[in-house]
Amino acid sequence: xxxxxxxxxxxxxxxxxxxxxxxxxxxxxxxxxxxxxxxxxxxxxxxxxxxxxxxxxxxxxxxxxxxxxxxxxxxxxxxxxxxxxxxxxxxxxxxxxxxxxxxxxxxxxxxxxxxxxxxxxxxxxxxxxxxxx
Amino acid sequence: xxxxxxxxxxxxxxxxxxxxxxxxxxxxxxxxxxxxxxxxxxxxxxxxxxxxxxxxxxxxxxxxxxxxxxxxxxxxxxxxxxxxxxxxxxxxxxxxxxxxxxxxxxxxxxxxxxxxxxxxxxxxxxxxxxxxx
DNA sequence: GTTATTCCTATCGGAATGCTAGGAATATAG
DNA sequence: CTATATTCCTAGCATTCCGATAGGAATAAC
Numbered sequence: 001x002x003x004x005x006x007x008x009x010x011x012x013x014x015x016x017x018x019x020x021x022x023x024x025x026x027x028x029x030x031x032x033x034x035x036x037x038x039x040x041x042x043x044x045x046x047x048x049x050x051x052x053x054x055x056x057x058x059x060x061x062x063x064x065x066x067x068x069x070x071x072x073x074x075x076x077x078x079x080x081x082x083x084x085x086x087x088x089x090x091x092x093x094x095x096x097x098x099x100x101x102x103x104x105x106x107x108x109x110x111x112x113x114x115x116x117x118x119x120x121x122x123x124x125x126x127x128x129x130x131x132x133x
Numbered sequence: 134x135x136x137x138x139x140x141x142x143x144x145x146x147x148x149x150x151x152x153x154x155x156x157x158x159x160x161x162x163x164x165x166x167x168x169x170x171x172x173x174x175x176x177x178x179x180x181x182x183x184x185x186x187x188x189x190x191x192x193x194x195x196x197x198x199x200x201x202x203x204x205x206x207x208x209x210x211x212x213x214x215x216x217x218x219x220x221x222x223x224x225x226x227x228x229x230x231x232x233x234x235x236x237x238x239x240x241x242x243x244x245x246x247x248x249x250x251x252x253x254x255x256x257x258x259x260x261x262x263x264x265x266x
Numbered sequence: 267g268t269t270a271t272t273c274c275t276a277t278c279g280g281a282a283t284g285c286t287a288g289g290a291a292t293a294t295a296g
Numbered sequence: 297c298t299a300t301a302t303t304c305c306t307a308g309c310a311t312t313c314c315g316a317t318a319g320g321a322a323t324a325a326c
Contacts, residue, residue, distance in 0.1 A: 195295090
């Protein structure tokens, strides 16, 4: 249960790779090979990270990707949300949705608490934390 | 992300229903109607909860389901694992699996920490907590 | 203008999810 | 002993999501 999609796992591995490649930019193909990720699939993932402002890219020959900020300034919550969207265990946590079961949707708080717990964990970790252990 | 399967949501709603029905046992159909859950689908879910020892059942006319223990003695971690199996964000957390990327699977600790965080949350809550908001 | 790269869009097979169907087993009531 | 109410078991099915692939357009360096 709660398995993390490969999309997110790959995205994080790519960020780790970039963080460890220091200043120089890496190409998508290079990262894919080093991390054993399907090259074309990774392209799309890097595109997402770019659109979220976590990485910068340069096109054309000698192009590639690099981190937009220092690893310690990249919170993992941002990363996860960039790749898979907000953590939302159950649909009824949205304000717009209203639960009206006879018991009054008691589990709502339970799920809400789970979301907060997970969000806090992600928010408390930076890319630097992931690398340094 | 991290959306909880309806199976688990329904299972918990069913347990809440049983907990609030006190001593008397409820039929699957009764719970399904009260909680707006597909009757046949719920039957299977209750079967799982029964096989895990969380609820007791009686067959035949006047049969039904009831909690196997007091709500305060039912930890939500048990419930979740009964319905969906162990929390396991990424496959490489198993001992048998070995990661050998060039970066040495640095994110492993990160995912391991996530699993612990989620498990602790579930383990810290009982069915009684869920009911009492 | 050739080459290396990002970027965009479309597609696809397989697995999981959520649900349905049918009926067998079992207990109670009369 | 029959009718009825219920759990229990197995199979199947439609849809969606996931992971991956394909082809090529845009762009930049040399």
